Amino acid sequence: MNFIVAVQALADEGVDFVIIGGWSAILHGSSSVTNDLDICYSRNSDNLKRLASALAAFHPRLRDLSQDLPFVWDQATLPNAAILTLSTDLGAIDLLAEVSGLGGFEDVKAHSILVQAFDREIWTLDLPALIRTKRVAGRAKDLQVLPELEGLLEAGEPE
Amino acid sequence: MKTRHNPTPDRLARAEDLLRNPRPGSRIEAAQKFGIDLTLLIEKLRLSPAERVRRMHDAANAAEQVRGAARRDRT
Numbered sequence: 001m002n003f004i005v006a007v008q009a010l011a012d013e014g015v016d017f018v019i020i021g022g023w024s025a026i027l028h029g030s031s032s033v034t035n036d037l038d039i040c041y042s043r044n045s046d047n048l049k050r051l052a053s054a055l056a057a058f059h060p061r062l063r064d065l066s067q068d069l070p071f072v073w074d075q076a077t078l079p080n081a082a083i084l085t086l087s088t089d090l091g092a093i094d095l096l097a098e099v100s101g102l103g104g105f106e107d108v109k110a111h112s113i114l115v116q117a118f119d120r121e122i123w124t125l126d127l128p129a130l131i132r133t134k135r136v137a138g139r140a141k142d143l144q145v146l147p148e149l150e151g152l153l154e155a156g157e158p159e
Numbered sequence: 160m161k162t163r164h165n166p167t168p169d170r171l172a173r174a175e176d177l178l179r180n181p182r183p184g185s186r187i188e189a190a191q192k193f194g195i196d197l198t199l200l201i202e203k204l205r206l207s208p209a210e211r212v213r214r215m216h217d218a219a220n221a222a223e224q225v226r227g228a229a230r231r232d233r234t
Contacts (some may be wrong), residue, residue: 001219003212026215029203031196031226033219113163117209126161126210151190155174156166 001091011120013054016042019124036092042105048078058088101136
């Protein structure tokens with residue numbers, strides 16, 4: 001996953017998005033490994049247009065779609081699903097319109113922080129919200145990272 | 160708007176102290192007992208978010224090179 005190029009492309013296109021999942025954990029200091037970039041995005045129609053444009057150059061396809069079947073990537077594709085799991089030239093990218101434990105994009109953004117990285121400003125979940133989403137997701141890989149994230153949270157808490 | 164600022168030296172020193180000397184019953188101690196290497200967390204906290212991402216990229220690239228070499232050896 002080329003996280004840096006993906007995030008720069010999204011930011012440069014002006015996409016309203018929040019980094020969630022494993023890369024958010026990494027931004028907070030986790031040593032966990034992740035294979036895909038999970039982002040929550042605004043379903044505002046202008047934003048859908050920007051999102052479609054930002055990723056078009058990286059040839060997104062649905063990961064669970066047979067290679068033989070045609071797939072058109074455009075703005076019209078985006079409102080059709082709450083979650084799109086994409087394979088791109090940059091690696092796997094998952095697009096979520098909602099996040100379990102938090103809600104829709106505005107709820108997610110309200111629990112996010114702005115981080116300066118790669119000459120861009122990018123939003124990512126704050127640590128308490130990230131912990132909440134991992135706990136709610138409840139999969140083994142989510143639960144496994146919880147002790148580390150809880151430790152990071154405690155280490156950063158004020159006296 | 161909440162902006163993530165780099166921790167002050169005092170805040171970072173306190174975080175490092177907590178990670179080096181976990182308090183009994185703390186979440187940090189629980190993480191240690193779970194198997195988390197707290198020295199790695201100390202190292203990561205000293206980095207900026209961008210540096211953390213770059214380290215992860217470097218590690219992933221190194222792992223991919225090892226996997227590639229292993230695949231070549233098998234063929």
